[in-house]
Amino acid sequence: MELQEEILSLLTENARLTIEQIAHIVNQPIELVDETIALLEKKQAIIAYQCVIDWKKIGKQRVRALIDVQVTPQHGYGFDVIAKRIAMYEEVVNVYLMSGAYDLSISLEVDSLEAVGLFVTEKLAPLDFVVNTRTHFVLKKYKEANVLLDTDSPDNRLHIAP
DSSP states (O other), X not given: OOXXXXXXXXXXXXXXXXXXXXXXXXXXXXXXXXXXXXXXXXXXXXXXXXXXXXXXXXXXXXXXXEEEEEEOOBTTTBTHHHHHHHHTSTTEEEEEEOSSSOSEEEEEEESOHHHHXXXXXXXXXXXXXXXXXXXEEXXXXXXXXXXXXXXXSOOOGGGSOO
């Protein structure tokens, strides 16, 4: 595996690793690792360092909704302008262009079910280019951002009948 890929893989697993730790793991000089990370940041291969949070562990309720959106593409711009406009809302976590019956898929994270409803009815649906929406609520997260959640509960995989 190329050094850049190794570093990206390590940072994906744990963005808190120090340059010294990464250099030790990939068995390369600290200076080379530091230069490689700086280059990856400069060309925006590394866009951000993020923290995966399990809000329920600190007693905070967060509601995640997935919203499928059918839109009328803007002449001369396609879906890009629409997707970027929707992405500007602070409660929007992700926006994807999709194949299938709906054009965009939005993930939203807010404090309540009511906040999801308000987002759809007051912000999303009134937009001229929005034709139709379908909202799904996440009931439980098992894995997010490549991290297994709720790992302190017992592993019951062996108890599942074939």
